[in-house]
Amino acid sequence: SLHRIKASGLKLQLCTNETQATRENFVRKLRAMGFDVSVAQVTAPAPAACRLLRERGLRPHLLVHDDLVPEFAEINKTNPNCVVLGDAAENFTYANLNEAFRLLIGMEKPVLISLGKGRYYKETDGLKLDVGAYMKALEYACDVQAEVVGKPAKRFFESALAELGVPPEQAIMIGDDIVNDVGGAQQCGMRALQVRTGKYRPSDENHPEVKPDAYVNNLAEAVDIILQEL
Amino acid sequence: SLHRIKASGLKLQLCTNETQATRENFVRKLRAMGFDVSVAQVTAPAPAACRLLRERGLRPHLLVHDDLVPEFAEINKTNPNCVVLGDAAENFTYANLNEAFRLLIGMEKPVLISLGKGRYYKETDGLKLDVGAYMKALEYACDVQAEVVGKPAKRFFESALAELGVPPEQAIMIGDDIVNDVGGAQQCGMRALQVRTGKYRPSDENHPEVKPDAYVNNLAEAVDIILQEL
Numbered sequence: 001s002l003h004r005i006k007a008s009g010l011k012l013q014l015c016t017n018e019t020q021a022t023r024e025n026f027v028r029k030l031r032a033m034g035f036d037v038s039v040a041q042v043t044a045p046a047p048a049a050c051r052l053l054r055e056r057g058l059r060p061h062l063l064v065h066d067d068l069v070p071e072f073a074e075i076n077k078t079n080p081n082c083v084v085l086g087d088a089a090e091n092f093t094y095a096n097l098n099e100a101f102r103l104l105i106g107m108e109k110p111v112l113i114s115l116g117k118g119r120y121y122k123e124t125d126g127l128k129l130d131v132g133a134y135m136k137a138l139e140y141a142c143d144v145q146a147e148v149v150g151k152p153a154k155r156f157f158e159s160a161l162a163e164l165g166v167p168p169e170q171a172i173m174i175g176d177d178i179v180n181d182v183g184g185a186q187q188c189g190m191r192a193l194q195v196r197t198g199k200y201r202p203s204d205e206n207h208p209e210v211k212p213d214a215y216v217n218n219l220a221e222a223v224d225i226i227l228q229e230l
Numbered sequence: 231s232l233h234r235i236k237a238s239g240l241k242l243q244l245c246t247n248e249t250q251a252t253r254e255n256f257v258r259k260l261r262a263m264g265f266d267v268s269v270a271q272v273t274a275p276a277p278a279a280c281r282l283l284r285e286r287g288l289r290p291h292l293l294v295h296d297d298l299v300p301e302f303a304e305i306n307k308t309n310p311n312c313v314v315l316g317d318a319a320e321n322f323t324y325a326n327l328n329e330a331f332r333l334l335i336g337m338e339k340p341v342l343i344s345l346g347k348g349r350y351y352k353e354t355d356g357l358k359l360d361v362g363a364y365m366k367a368l369e370y371a372c373d374v375q376a377e378v379v380g381k382p383a384k385r386f387f388e389s390a391l392a393e394l395g396v397p398p399e400q401a402i403m404i405g406d407d408i409v410n411d412v413g414g415a416q417q418c419g420m421r422a423l424q425v426r427t428g429k430y431r432p433s434d435e436n437h438p439e440v441k442p443d444a445y446v447n448n449l450a451e452a453v454d455i456i457l458q459e460l
Binding site: 089136141 | 332363370
């Protein structure tokens with residue numbers, strides 16, 4: 001399906017909430033599976049956070065996965081004035097959470113930037129709490145609202161569109177997550193298809209707030225429809 | 231002040247949100263400081279949780295401080311159908327949180343019982359996240375609302391009154407916490423004095439929701455007023 005999109009001349013950008021690896025590693029994995037994509041074609045929360053940090057002169061304390069740290073290599077992290085929270089996995093220790101909390105509560109106006117707000121995800125050894133749960137813990141303890149930079153944040157889709165150089169009405173989102181993919185893209189003015197694979201659940205079709213522009217059985221069918229419409 | 235209350239013939243019950251020690255250990259510490267109190271005079275979240283577990287036939291998975299576990303000695307904990315959350319401190323590990331989460335999300339109707347909802351507290355080595363923060367994390371991940379059994383829960387004060395054998399209108403709460411002590415007791419029909427010591431902050435006097443029946447400078451002054459009124 002990716003080959004057919006490329007051959008048609010359409011532009012393509014991958015939007016991921018992956019925060020356990022740099023884009024470089026993410027792309028390496030995809031290429032190993034046979035997908036012909038480049039780092040520039042990936043929009044991910046960490047680079048979006050870096051843009052935001054630079055724009056606002058923020059120096060982060062990072063509570064993220066070890067493998068994500070290189071994304072922040074060029075960011076000044078001395079004397080932190082905000083906390084950036086990702087899916088830190090094994091780094092979500094009691095000591096690390098207390099450290100992030102103390103930094104936040106010690107700030108005149110605590111700034112908490114979260115690389116996503118997922119509730120949980122599945123790994124081979126079972127379900128794991130995702131970054132959103134730890135975000136809620138810190139939000140409650142510090143009486144602060146986190147700024148979320150991953151999907152479904154409008155900013156995130158805007159930055160993907162900026163990288164494509166395309167206005168929202170000329171773009172279409174294909175995703176399996178009714179809120180993060182479909183809802184986020186639509187709030188940004190894009191159309192969105194939901195694939196009936198991956199995270200999709202039949203109950204999504206009765207979602208109280210989000211309704212995709214269409215359902216498709218899989219990515220191949222989404223590409224069929226888009227190419228027909230051209 | 232405690233001696234004067236005892237000498238006057240008034241009944242006394244201590245209401246604590248302590249969840250890092252059994253009542254036995256809590257009382258031992260107080261007695262070592264010279265306070266003449268007994269275990270029966272202490273109302274604490276863990277025994278309140280045990281009553282609730284028994285009433286509803288619930289078998290808990292415990293995520294609590296090691297020192298609190300003996301309070302649950304007589305409770306059936308096999309094949310758990312609920313999670314009891316306390317201030318687990320060093321037991322708040324990534325693995326333990328995922329384990330509690332998996333049990334909850336695997337229940338048809340997840341039951342989360344929290345021994346408090348404090349945001350944070352201070353120890354000699356700095357501020358620490360309290361049980362409320364971890365409660366919020368699990369609530370969000372499982373889309374469930376925790377049942378709080380410590381202060382300011384109405385149930386908690388009712389159980390203190392039951393132990394005293396006194397109706398709420400004949401009881402008075404003295405505390406330093408505007409929401410947990412004063413607000414909780416008042417919601418239960420008791421009058422409540424706030425002492426201007428401990429957790430008290432001048433901003434409490436402008437609290438948007440809770441207004442104590444009176445302020446007193448300290449416990450001794452509270453006892454003076456109460457004994458005068460007799």
